[in-house]
Amino acid sequence: MTTDFSNSVILPENLPAIEAAEFNPVDPKFLKILYINYSIMGVILGLSLLVFFLIIKAEVPEFILWISFGLFAGIMAWSLIIIRLSFSKRGYLIREKDIAYQRGLIRYKLTSIPFNRIQHVELIQTFIAKRMNLATIKVYTAGSSSDDLEIPGLPLGAASQIREFLTGKISPDEQD
């Protein structure tokens, strides 16, 4: 069924393939932030589950509670492993004309934005990230959804450099 792609489009010779490029890893300290965020969420979820169990305890057989709790613990442990394993997949790439970010082991995602489409660039530091001297770069395009391109876990120095660089790339016509 599938028609050969190169028949329908005349591709320019030696089109740069993003797949072949070497991505820069994010700061290893960012893994700590991921763990902290994850634990906060885990504790909140665990506590609410506990409260919920205490309420319905009388009406549900005990083994069901144990199974559910085991399931919860299993899922949490599994996600922890996934966070660790997928961490090395995270990376960003700044080429001559565009910026890209990739992430995800189970569900791999790669996003690119050409410089000439950037509307503005934001540098964000969450409370925890501030302590670790890390920052997030957010790149907006026209009509962008919030998940357009976000690079978390950058050392603050590198993040400001990237922001300066990208802001310089925005064509004067586009600047506010």
Next chain:
Amino acid sequence: MNRIDFSQPRRQSIKGLILIFFQEGRSAIKFFWPILVPLVLSKNSDKKLFVVGATLAVGLILILIHTILYYRKFLFHIDDQNFILNKGYLNRKTLTIPIERIQNVNTNQTLLQQFLKVMSVEIDTAGSSKKELKILSLSKPAAVQLAMQLSRYLEAKQTNNPEDQEEPVQKEKLILQLTNRDLLRIGISQNHFQTAFLLFIFCAQFYSQVKEYFQEKAEKYFQEAFVFISQSGWAIISSMIVFFLIISFLYSMIRTLVLYYDLRFNKLNQSYRIVSGLLTRKNLLVPFRKIQQLNWETGPVKKLFGIYKVNILQATSGVAVKTPLIEVPGCLHKHVELLKSDLFGPDELKDQPVIRSSGIYFRRTWIYKGWVPAGLCSPLMILDWRYVFLLMAWILFMLIYSRLTLQKSYFQINQDHIRVSSGAISHKFKQMEFHKVQHLKFSQSLFYKKLGVASLEVGNASGKITIPFIDVKIARDLYDYLLWYAETSSRFWM
């Protein structure tokens, strides 16, 4: 018509007081109704009348004062380069909009405004994230002149041709006008199941909101209803479905009438103008260059009538703000062809090979939309074993649905255009030009890596087009190609 001078700060029409009063009053009621309802519903006593009356009086006076202050401090004018709007009495706010940044100027007239013989003017910019730039009430000549003065810069910018600036008013050509018979057809061909579902959700939400105030009564009724439903079972469920469908059919009819009454679709030199609506006459001007994407859709009933629903997607301003979706239902095939040739030139995609989604897309759709919901609902079988048939029927239906989804999931491209087909029961098409690409997203799940399929998302300034489950090689090549195209194209995306 005398030329109105907008260079001095001016207020809106004095009749605006009435409109502001209603607008602010309505938002006050919206905000305070959870407090007002229990007050009105509380036990009758001598004091009650006084308390309710006093509250209303104080509220009315406050809104009145607010209205007058708001009106007095709401000033706008045009200087050489900018449209300037001053507003607010506690917090003064000055909005300065460079005229070259203005994307659209829309005038609008609600029923009340028609009665008062005034119009509202809305100024749309790229970049501003709030819809603050609205002047509620201007006399018709003032509104038209303001819109014209602002759009003159707009058209001049578009053409960049000094001769065109001299051209006083553009000729408008009527492309399509909907008659009442067209409206009837459009109403019939709406998706009634979707409306019924939304209606059901709405009722459920309304019920849960009201419940708090009528707790005791509600519980009693609810219990009675529950007993009634569980006793009569299947009959009541099917009659409820029929009931919701009839209601939603009526609702679709009314909605179609209100939204699209006497819709006129006009073509200017470089833009479209769409005027429609029964109670509120909407008047939208859409410059071609602002259009990012064209969608058109047909379905089983629509096919019968030979009509298409067309959506024209414009660049959105800022995050989280939706520019009005421009919908033209009841287009004939020739109208769709006309729009396509206006926006994209001669149709070269027609003869391009069709690239289809992988068969895996069928499997995944069937599992996610058929087996998973059926599995989640399987405990129902404990209540009544006959649910087995319902669940089986659902899975079978989704089998056909998923087959149709796969059949319609394909795309065609040439050097600078893409057209993506999707849908199951209905058939949707989306088309865009490559120089309007804003971002690209490639995604691949671990499970599909071995099978060599991936999905691609092509973003433009109005949203995104997803191409699901295509060959990974094609996805990667297309990714690199589109990125290269957006980076090297000399054409501006807007």
